[in-house]
Amino acid sequence: MAIQSVIGAIIWSDLGLDPVALDLGFFQLRWYSLAYLAGIFIGYWYMLKLIKQPGAPMARRHADDLVFYAALGIILGGRVGYVLFYNLSYYLQNPLDILKLWDGGMSFHGGMIGTVLGIIYLSRKEKLNWLRVHDYVACCVPFGLFFGRLANFVNHELWGAPTNVAWAVRFPELIGGMTVLGPPRHPSQIYEAILEGLLLFAILAWMFWKTQSRYEPGKLVGAFTFFYGLFRFLVEFVREPDAQLVGFAQSTGLHMGQWLSLPMILLGAWLMWTAKGRRQRVEPTAGTESVA
Template identity: 80%
Template sequence: MQLTNNADAISYTDLGLSPVALDLGFFELRWYSLAYLAGIFVGYWYLLKLIRQPGSPMARRHADDLVFYASLGIILGGRLGYVLFYNLGEYLADPISIFKLWDGGMSFHGGVIGTSLGILYLAWKQKLQWLRIHDYVACCVPFGLFFGRLANFVNGELWGAVTTAPWAVRFPENIGGVQALGPPRHPSQLYEAGLEGLVLFGILAFMFWRTDARYQPGKLVGAFILFYGLFRFGVEFIREPDAQLTEFAQATGLHMGQWLCIPMIIGGLYLMLTAARRRVRVEPTVGTASVA
């Protein structure tokens, strides 16, 4: 089936979606905020399941501390990453707007850096194996990615390029200063929710539960950043660049997100290929028999 005109596309406004989950008049609770909270809480629940397995690199008390540091890293790193990578000029002109998190603007790559710094601090403070902690945390991140991309779709933001696909969606856009439905576009937010959330979770879950990857420091986090980088790099070809970076994409041939994914792909591949040489003897949390 091919689209013959705009009327054949799915209208975003007909879906009955709203960025606001709860409006009390004096306070608005947005789906985007709930997505972050859901990702953190579900990720924490899954992390507790992982560390209950023999050979965990941390105890429950460390996981509790880790949630705090990781949450700070996600929020602060995500925001600063967006400021630096995506819209530095505008924020330099109005520095106060950096703190207006409710206006949106978060970078996954910045969140990764912030979370990694939090893990490094915890590992140093508690004398833990930082790379193995990264492995366990990486298995939990797809939950946040899944919820976050769904929230992007609900917000009607970060949509894809114009397409004739039968599932194309017409999102509200600013056209000539007037808010109106734009041309049919790829719902790239949903593509990313499926790839970065569901598929990536499946890959890491298989590696954790069905192989000995968790006893090879760096293999799981390497797989995470490798496959995330590949998925994100590919989807960016059918995703519109941020408005302020359109000229950058045209000049360099790649979107900012793709440039940021290249070191992830290289680093992830390196971690996976070298993980076997870092394999360690890991003892279970109870008893002395080796499990790896």
């Protein structure tokens, strides 16, 4: 049980968390890295369950290739997106730091763009329906989001705005060159793990297993895009903007994450709205006769 401070907030250091999962001296394995690996491999396991159902848009061999392209898109797109959207001026002055993935700094929106490009490339190469492939991939993404947000909490990064709620957390913060105990803050990483991970997975799982959504190209990826954008937009109200983007948030009235989420909300709504018109006869398994 976490030790409480005199003002009732949870002290992060009392939780016994360490960003480093394994330290061999010459090598450190961080929870942040494990979160990415867990998201990719559990997502792959779930994908194999999905494509066993009638009407899958790809075969097992396509799913195997997709793991590589998706992982590449997540890592490269996520890093490039963070550099471009969140801290371009710093990386222009320190270009070698772009390679320091272990220090954190990944953009979901950039990772999403990278993954989309990887899926489109594979789909064109293998002559697959790229939108339906996106639908299946979208159902697997919440695993990575869940573990990634938990890793953000373990890394005591991307914390929330100051608050006096009973579950507020005081994180160690670097102020004036010294690490001190910061004010009570919203554990926004946990909010996002619940909304973007657990709840989003539940919505997509219900749509896939209990409705005919997988036969309407774009409906599942549209739901993912819409709800992720909505959840992210709302959580940003209780999330602290990146230090280098405080001025941007003050001048525009919204955080960078909110501006990037608005197009997602609109695109997701459009994909869901128009999905029924794209309903088509699909194959029960790759290479066999079609069923409705």
